[in-house]
Amino acid sequence: MKIEQFEDKGLSHYSYAILSECENTIVLIDPSRDVKPYLSFAKEHEATIIGVIETHPHADFVSGHLELQQVTGAVIYCSKLLGAEYPHQTFDDGDEIVFGKIKLRALNTPGHSPDSISIVLEHDGQDKAVFTGDTLFIGDCGRPDLREQAGNLTAKREELAKQMYHSLREKLLVLDDAIWVYPAHGAGTLCGKAQSDANRSTIGAERAGNWSLLKMSETQFVQALLADQPFIPKYFAYDVALNKHGAMVLNTVLADVPTEKPVKLNVKVFFIDARPEGQFKRGHLPGSINIQDGGKFETWLGSIIAPEEAFYLVAETEDKLKELIGKTAKIGYESFIEAAFVVETGHEKMLPLNINQFNNATEDYTIVDIRNIAEVKADPIFRDAIHIPLYELRERLGELPYNKPIVVHCAGGYRSAAGSSIIANAFGSKTNVFDLGEAIKNFIS
Structure with a gap:
């Protein structure tokens, strides 16, 4: 047997291939949209993908x-509670998948969502691992507030938090301490709030060190779980519905994306300019938002731009x-991309901030702090700053005055590039908008 992560x-996402080496068959768990790595793994091991x-x-x-089902003929398994609109086989408490010397056993573990399941892997008659999806993370558990208005089943966060309390204790904590824990996400995901950097653990280690598994009452657990959860990006509910239906073949939809600059540009459509902030500030197209390519491009794109909202996508090469x-x-x-094309520069520019002048007279500027709420609570930086998180900025621009130059900051410079470009677009010539960028580090004690 082989488990490949x-x-x-x-996206801080983990998916898995479980290989039966005696039978050369594979079952996948929570695959990404790009299926090539899984097909390559199967080819490398001369194995057949039989289940997802x-x-x-x-x-x-x-x-x-x-x-994957269309390409390999594999059976898709999911909970009956999901209400899947694609061909599938239900996989709930008591259901098993057997291949080679491996048995996969379904556990209904609601909490992150009403239709969440975990999968216990048994090999040679002994439990070896559990794949916990977004129920149990390393050091944390899944957030319970994403399904109030999304999916086949909806539930209030308090109800799901209570279900999470019991799923963790009555379904997962009863497993042997030596069993490996393989979650669907690691540190950095917005599906939880306190994940470890580790990519796997054991039930015993989590029993000892995971806050959500410590002894506490249901009421204490619910209060702790609901407190200080991260924001919910605009795209989350859209993806729940898309996954319930099943996405189209990736290469097909990518081939439909227009990749030539239109002769006439739609002035009502934003440009998502993913070039480095230095290039962007030296010259960009009107209506551009500078979401730089980087580790969290997808998250911020789906937090700033709403589903069904068309946009141009531009890059440097x-x-x-x-x-x-x-x-x-x-x-x-991908279907919201009006067109994708290369941009070298543009007529719009953003002036650099005179740091010394700003440092000597911060009261002469309107300072906009676009960090998340928890960050501001933990470390307020400028006393009179206006706090609007980046993910709410487009909707709350009317709260910003323009009687002074505006300086935008985050915690390190990445988000402030996007935030300052959003404000500059909206305010035009009303006032100057500056990005404090990485210089914010000089003001953090």
């Missing part, structure tokens, strides 16, 4: 389960553009 760093398990309809990425279109497809946004 695949990692998508941008979805632990729940994912909110933060689009799964490749339907394409053809290779980078192709990569960005692929990242856009990971959250199901």
Whole structure:
């Protein structure tokens, strides 16, 4: 038997291939949209993919389960509670998948979602591992507030938090301490709030060190779980629905993305300019938002741009553009691309901030802090700053005055590039807008 873990760093996502070496068959768990790594793994081991398990309809990425079924003929397994609209076989408490010397056993573990399942792996008659989806993470558990208005079944966060309390204690903590824990996400995901950097653990280690498994009452657990959860990106509910239906074949939808600059540009459509902030500030097209390519491009694209909202996608090279279109497809946004093309510069510019002048007279500026709420609570930086998180900025621009120059900051410079470009677009010549960028580090004690 072999367990292969695949990692998508941008989305902090883990997926798995379970290989029966005696039978040369594979079952996949929570695959990414790009199915090539799984097909390559199967080819490398001269094995056949016979099954794909979805632990729940994912909110933060689009799964490749339907394409894998179409390409390999594999059976898709998921809970009957999911209400899947694609051909599938239900996989709930008491159901098993047997291949070679491996038995996979379904556990209904609601909490992150009403339709969440975990999968216990038994090899040679002994439990070896559990794949916990978004129920149990390393050091944390899944958030319970994503299914109030999404999916086949909806539930209030308090109700799901109570279900999580019992799923963890009555389904997972009863497993042997030596069993390996393989979650669907690691540190950096917005599906939880306190994950470890580790990519696997054991039930025993989590029993000892995971806050969500410590002895406490249901009421204490619910209060702790609901407190300080991260924001919910705009695209999450859209991806739940898309995964419930099943996404189209990736190469097919990517081929439909227009990759030539239109003769006439739609002035009502934003440009998502993914070039480095230095290039962007020296010259960009009107209506551009500077979401730089990087580790969290997909998350911020889906937090700033709403589902069904058309946008242009621009980058500095053809290779980078192709990569960005692929990242856009990971959250199901490829069909919203009006056109994708290379941009070297533009007539719009953003002036650099005179740091010394700002430092000597911060009261002469309107300072906009676009960090998340928890960050501001933990470390307020400028006393009179206006706090609007980046993910709410477009909707709350009317709260900003323009009687002074505006300085935008985050915690390190990445988000402030996007935030300052959003404000500059809206305010035009009303006032100057500056990005404090990495210089914010000089003001953090």
